[in-house]
Amino acid sequence: MAALGGKLTRKLVENLGPGRHGDGAGLYLVVDPSGARRWIVRVTVKGQRNRKGGPLRTDFGLGGADVVTLNQARERALEYRRMAKSGLNPRFNAQREVPTFEELSRQVHIDRLPTWKNAKHGQQWLNTLRDYAFPKIGRMPVDSIDQPEVLMCLSPIWTEKHETAKRLAQRMKTVLDVARASGFRSGENPVTAVKEAGVLPKVKAKVAHLDAMPWRNVPAFYAELELRSAMAAKALQFTILTACRTSEILEARWEEFDTEARLWTIPAERMKGGVAHRVPLTDEMVRILDQMRPMASDYLFEGQRRHQPLSNMSMLMLLRRMGREQFTVHGFRSSFRDWAAESSGAPREVAEAALAHQVGSEVERAYARSDLLERRRALMARWSSFVIVEGEA
Structure with a gap:
């Protein structure tokens, strides 16, 4: 099936600055301040209502722009719009490939945007994963991540940056919990398994003294x-x-x-x-x-x-x-x-x-x-x- 046309071009996809850039028909290219690029599609599901009684509009990711081409994004967006028009929620009915850890992490970040205390907090949540998890497991499908991969991310910073490592573990656990709830994984969350196994060294908590000038x-x-x-x-x-x-x-x-x-x-x-x-x-x-x-x-x-x-x-x-x-x-x-x-x-x-x-x-x-x-x-x-x-x- 030939992909539909739109406002964006391959050159624009590669060079547009931070922001949300519409291609048309609900498809958007989102460029983060860090330069990361990903696709989002917005659809309105026919006959379904949100909690406030209005039309059910839902946003979800189609993958990173470095993995999913413009034409592929348009084709996927068209498939999801057709589902929504027929009354099917694409979130539950699309024949989806298993997303990578980075793709699902960015989707979780998008889904939780309304819940962050402020934009800065939301960006910090994603930045922790970007800095310490994406370089190691970002391109791995979420169903192939197990305890060794979790340790690969946590071990290098567990003692030297313990507070950061604890936040990283919690955020990785959240992403993998969502993966299981979405049908992409089964079994125990490997982050939980690593913690319960006690394979990471115990770090004695340091009391943080904010030394004040007399x-x-x-x-x-x-x-x-x-x-x-x-x-x-x-x-x-x-x-x-x-x-x-x-x-x-x-x-x-x-x-x-x-x-x-x-x-x-x-x-x-x-x-x-x-x-x-x-x-x-x-x-x-x-x-x-x-x-x-x-x-x-x-x-x-x-x-x-x-x-x-x-x-x-x-x-x-x-x-x-x-x-x-x-x-x-x-x-x-x-x-x-x-x-x-x-x-x-x-x-x-x-x-x-x-x-x-x-x-x-x-x-x-x-x-x-x-x-x-x-x-x-x-x-x-x-x-x-x-x-x-x-x-x-």
């Missing part, structure tokens, strides 16, 4: 930062003053700031706890904002690329260059918390609210609806004064 030393360090003009130095100053997390600082965008109301509102999707957080702005914070404004960037602290945020390693590397490698950026939150407890006399709930920590039971939080903004405003003003005045002394 709060009495922060003003002198802040004064050193003031002598530096690098973007990372300004970002670290703002981090110290606000006691916010690194990601909250680096991903800060100008539309989140209201300098007239002296308020920075971090949206819920950027907060660890999933709740919007208001940060009262002090005079010193506003001064740093004014220094950044002429950059006219989308982000408060712009990195090397225009309208892109500063690297998440930039502040840590600055600490190392300044001879403070024993401390972490996150540790400045602890420095603030220790100061609040030992020097400011601030109530615990106010100090914890400044760090966007949830305090008390769910019932207690339901009644404590206030975020204590004005009390936190006074606390942050005292913290700014301590950091600046003591540093100038």
Whole structure:
């Protein structure tokens, strides 16, 4: 059967940049930021409804563009559209070849996109497999993967990158579970078998200490930062003053700031706890904002690329260059918390609210609806004064 025509050409398939590119009739080429290319088809199954009662539309992968040609993708897409038009869900009725581990992994990633906390988290899920599994077993059919192949992926990083290895194992298990549920595999999941067999060495968990700079030393360090003009130095100053997390600082965008109301509102999707957080702005914070404004960037602290945020390693590397490698950026939150407890006399709930920590039971939080903004405003003003005045002394 001759394949249908469409908008894409072989040259476009090879050269199009990141994004979702339509060929027509529900067929798309998806190009990841990494450059990986895969086919997706969207069909509407006749007579079937989704959970909300609307037409059942479903997306699923046809394979990587380096394996499945444009014509093959069009032919498969046509086959699936015909099934859908006759009321058959292609997901359960298509005569499918056993997918490779990479193909199924990318399909699982697509299916779970709506469930990720944010796009970054979803991309991290796929990147772990891309970096440590795809090079070894990516092209293997999922029904041929067993314990030796699992060990091939996990063993090289099990002790040196143990946390990454544990995440990799969990994600490989998920893909192989889906393979079994889809009828591509049978028997026990080999990742489970490897764990239960105890063939990988036991790794003693290391307690992660986020070493914090003693709060009495922060003003002198802040004064050193003031002598530096690098973007990372300004970002670290703002981090110290606000006691916010690194990601909250680096991903800060100008539309989140209201300098007239002296308020920075971090949206819920950027907060660890999933709740919007208001940060009262002090005079010193506003001064740093004014220094950044002429950059006219989308982000408060712009990195090397225009309208892109500063690297998440930039502040840590600055600490190392300044001879403070024993401390972490996150540790400045602890420095603030220790100061609040030992020097400011601030109530615990106010100090914890400044760090966007949830305090008390769910019932207690339901009644404590206030975020204590004005009390936190006074606390942050005292913290700014301590950091600046003591540093100038």
